[in-house]
Amino acid sequence: MQRVAKFEKVSFEQFKKDWADTFYVTDGIEKIYEDIKLPKRATAGSAGYDFYAPMAFELKxxxxxxxxxxxxxxxxxxxxxxxxxxxxxxxxxxxxMNNTVGIIDSDYYNSDNEGHIFCKITNDTNEDKTVSVNKGTGFCQGIFVEYGITFDDDVTDERNGGFGSTGM
Incomplete structure (x- = not known):
């Protein structure tokens, strides 16, 4: 297997800003940040790296x-x-996932928000089931994939921002 990436935490300042922007509170933010676990594979044969919930949540x-x-x-x-x-x-x-598949490009790491990865998910059940996820439980997974570009590709622009920074 090729080793192609390294997970890290964003800075506490970035996390606090993004948490407050999302949930409008910062009470207990130090403990939430401290408890964040880096994504891991569950087994040697797993392709996906589990992302763990930084807090418990329920989705009706x-x-x-x-x-x-x-x-x-x-x-x-x-x-x-x-x-x-x-x-x-x-x-x-x-x-x-609300964007069907989240795409994290290699240059997102250097974006204005430190490359902070967000996951936006919806409980789209048609069986009237409520989802409960405990803090520290895997709720999404990331898989690294190699990609190619066309022979006539001449893009030189660089990312300067987070979501939608390249035009959408």
Whole structure:
């Protein structure tokens, strides 16, 4: 296996800013930040790196949550991190990523928000099931994938921002 990336925490200042922007509170933020676990694979054969919930949450049918993970990733050129819901949450509860697949480009690491990875998920159940996720439990997974570019690609622009910074 190639080693192509390294997970890190964003700075406490960035996490606190993004947490307050998402949840409008900072009570207990130091403990939440301190407890953040870096993504890990569950087994030697796992392709996905589990991202762990920084706090407990519940999603009733149709509800959505945006989670600042506190994580950033430094990725080698030519690779991308794709984010998906954990398979069990998708299968049992129909939890879905709001952007279908999260794409974390290698240059996102250097963006204005330190490359802070957010996951926005929805409980899209059609079985009236409520999803409960405990703090520290895996709720989404990331898989590193190699990609190519066309022979006539001449892009030289660099990222200067987070979500939507390249035009959407």
């Amino acid at each position: 049918p149709g509800e959505t949550i945006k989670i600042p993970t506190g994580i950033r990733v430094k990725i080698n050129d030519g690779w991308v991190l794709k984010l998906y819901p954990r398979s069990g949450l998708g299968f049992k509860f129909r939890v879905q």
